[in-house]
Amino acid sequence: MLLRLFGSKLLSFQRSFTKMPLIPYSQLTPLSDPTEESKRLSAYKAVDENFPDTPKVIGIGSGSTVIYVAERIGQLDNKRDFICIPTGFQSKNLILDNGLLLGSIEQYPELDITFDGADEIDSNLNAIKGGGACLFQEKLVAYSSKKFVLVADHRKKSSDLGKKWIKGIPIEVVPSAYVYVENKLKEYGAETITLRQGGSAKAGPIITDNNNFLIDAHFGIVSNPRELHLKLKNTLGIVETGIFTDHAKRAYFGEKDGSVTFRTIEGDSVLEI
Numbered sequence: 001m002l003l004r005l006f007g008s009k010l011l012s013f014q015r016s017f018t019k020m021p022l023i024p025y026s027q028l029t030p031l032s033d034p035t036e037e038s039k040r041l042s043a044y045k046a047v048d049e050n051f052p053d054t055p056k057v058i059g060i061g062s063g064s065t066v067i068y069v070a071e072r073i074g075q076l077d078n079k080r081d082f083i084c085i086p087t088g089f090q091s092k093n094l095i096l097d098n099g100l101l102l103g104s105i106e107q108y109p110e111l112d113i114t115f116d117g118a119d120e121i122d123s124n125l126n127a128i129k130g131g132g133a134c135l136f137q138e139k140l141v142a143y144s145s146k147k148f149v150l151v152a153d154h155r156k157k158s159s160d161l162g163k164k165w166i167k168g169i170p171i172e173v174v175p176s177a178y179v180y181v182e183n184k185l186k187e188y189g190a191e192t193i194t195l196r197q198g199g200s201a202k203a204g205p206i207i208t209d210n211n212n213f214l215i216d217a218h219f220g221i222v223s224n225p226r227e228l229h230l231k232l233k234n235t236l237g238i239v240e241t242g243i244f245t246d247h248a249k250r251a252y253f254g255e256k257d258g259s260v261t262f263r264t265i266e267g268d269s270v271l272e273i
């Protein structure tokens with residue numbers, strides 16, 4: 001009897017041990033770039049604190065902070081026991097490069113948890129996303145997840161959307177509708193409207209993973225993100241916006257001093273820790 005009890009305790013210890021990351025954060029060599037260190041801090045802590053005990057399907061977001069999420073998940077020794085769902089081309093490569101199992105959202109439409117970055121996060125855990133041209137697939141994966149956790153460096157921590165991220169809200173549009181949408185955005189009072197360009201890598205507008213254009217529209221401080229999102233979504237030609245509301249459960253911020261703070265939903269309120 002005692003032996004059986006000991007055996008089951010040992011088994012549960014082993015089970016919880018296998019989900020532990022292999023390298024404790026304190027043993028890692030600090031990164032030379034402080035912003036990268038902040039990103040890694042937030043990502044590693046978010047994974048360490050939120051990764052499910054018995055993971056089945058995990059969403060991996062896009063951007064430069066999520067690189068560290070995939071890296072941390074790739075350090076787990078049970079990393080071949082669950083499926084990872086990407087939010088775009090970069091994210092797919094992160095999954096493969098870290099030796100994780102790749103699946104599609106069509107095969108696995110229900111996810112345990114998704115980790116993703118953000119361009120700005122307000123005090124109610126609303127976020128602006130899409131600075132790296134990914135937003136539609138990110139939203140699909142986030143909204144299909146039981147839990148959605150954001151990871152970011154301290155520059156993204158804000159009180160209100162539009163206060164720090166002044167490049168504009170990324171809006172994905174059907175290419176032939178971009179002029180129509182630009183005119184509508186003027187009508188809605190956007191302060192700046194930019195059709196995002198491919199830069200030195202491409203002459204002409206950037207093309208998203210879904211073959212659409214992206215418009216960045218700055219509306220100043222957004223007092224009601226949900227309302228603005230719905231108004232934009234109701235406009236012909238707009239596929240999706242980079243305003244993520246009512247979804248994130250927790251956001252981790254890597255701070256300048258090497259600490260990690262977070263905002264988390266507890267009941268009806270957001271706690272700042």
Ligand SMILES: O=C[C@H](O)[C@H](O)[C@H](O)COP(=O)(O)O
Nearest residue numbers: 063064065117130132133134
């Ligand atoms: O389009 C990109 C995504 O929404 C990113 O998650 C967001 O731009 C944040 O990216 P980063 O972690 O590079 O700041």
